[in-house]
Amino acid sequence: SLQYPEWIWHNGRIKPWAEATTHVMSHALHYGSSVFEGIRCYQTANGPAIFRLTDHNKRLFASAKIYDMPMPYSLEQINQACREVIVANGNATDYLRPVAYRGLGGFGLAADTPTEVAVATWRMGQYLGASVVESGIDACVSSWQRFAPNTIPAGAKAGGNYLSGQLVAREARRLGFGEGIALAATGLLSEGAGENLFLVFDGVLHTTPVSAALLNGITRNSIITLARDAGIAVVERDLPREYLYLCDELFMCGTAAEITPIRSVDGRQVGEGRPGPVTRRIQELFFGLFDGRTPDRYGWLEPL
Numbered sequence: 274s275l276q277y278p279e280w281i282w283h284n285g286r287i288k289p290w291a292e293a294t295t296h297v298m299s300h301a302l303h304y305g306s307s308v309f310e311g312i313r314c315y316q317t318a319n320g321p322a323i324f325r326l327t328d329h330n331k332r333l334f335a336s337a338k339i340y341d342m343p344m345p346y347s348l349e350q351i352n353q354a355c356r357e358v359i360v361a362n363g364n365a366t367d368y369l370r371p372v373a374y375r376g377l378g379g380f381g382l383a384a385d386t387p388t389e390v391a392v393a394t395w396r397m398g399q400y401l402g403a404s405v406v407e408s409g410i411d412a413c414v415s416s417w418q419r420f421a422p423n424t425i426p427a428g429a430k431a432g433g434n435y436l437s438g439q440l441v442a443r444e445a446r447r448l449g450f451g452e453g454i455a456l457a458a459t460g461l462l463s464e465g466a467g468e469n470l471f472l473v474f475d476g477v478l479h480t481t482p483v484s485a486a487l488l489n490g491i492t493r494n495s496i497i498t499l500a501r502d503a504g505i506a507v508v509e510r511d512l513p514r515e516y517l518y519l520c521d522e523l524f525m526c527g528t529a530a531e532i533t534p535i536r537s538v539d540g541r542q543v544g545e546g547r548p549g550p551v552t553r554r555i556q557e558l559f560f561g562l563f564d565g566r567t568p569d570r571y572g573w574l575e576p577l
């Protein structure tokens with residue numbers, strides 16, 4: 274059974290987990306009107322640090338802006354709430370979940386309900402299961418497509434988007450796969466249920482473009498930056514499904530998934546069926562940020 278942390282930040286203050294309640298008639302529960310973030314806290318060589326805290330919370334505000342959801346706190350207040358809730362729970366957690374949602378105050382779709390905000394933290398560990406960061410997962414292409422760009426904006430990290438993610442992830446698990454990959458409405462590759470994709474061809478990283486109905490991931494952006502700094506070429510491009518089978522290496526990335534190699538797709542072995550040299554190099558560069566092997570050139574490690 275789940276062990277919940279003791280404290281949570283809700284509507285301006287730290288309170289006991291059990292007291293962070295909201296009304297069942299809150300707008301978000303009925304209509305998906307919430308925006309959120311997922312952020313990791315790492316124990317680094319220089320103490321605890323939240324990875325790209327400000328960039329994540331800027332994306333939270335961007336998501337709220339897309340949905341015209343007023344934010345009752347400043348960016349700095351949300352950053353501070355993130356720090357506070359980790360400290361309150363004894364710095365024993367590794368994942369942060371800020372969420373802003375339309376609360377109680379009207380039942381119509383366009384109702385101007387008050388925005389409520391919470392920041393939770395918990396211990397996540399490896400999202401896709403123990404040791405997959407070393408061994409890789411078996412993935413499948415989902416029978417569910419991503420929403421088209423003129424239906425729901427993929428650039429907002431909104432609660433309602435994750436109906437799509439749940440269909441993709443639950444189908445994959447039901448069929449015995451570690452994760453599902455969705456195609457965009459164009460038929461071209463989009464992303465995983467909660468992860469962006471990188472394919473390797475001849476030592477070059479290829480990642481799908483934001484026009485393919487995907488979330489502009491902060492891990493994806495970090496990998497592009499780290500790779501280019503290390504002299505590894507990166508291209509953002511449209512990719513057809515079969516390239517998943519033909520690439521030399523393939524991995525997923527995201528705050529939760531970190532850098533998870535994919536060893537097969539739809540039963541076809543990818544490359545050698547184990548994490549390849551470029552994937553390993555990217556893992557080294559990324560995880561190196563936290564043990565000090567990779568210099569933090571961009572101030573991504575924000576101290577607690």
Ligand code: PMP
Pocket residue numbers: 311438464465466467468469487488489490491492493526527528529
């Ligand atoms: N795509 C989706 C649909 C996601 O939910 C996530 C996780 N936030 C990502 C990609 C990866 O984004 P990030 O690296 O910012 O966590």
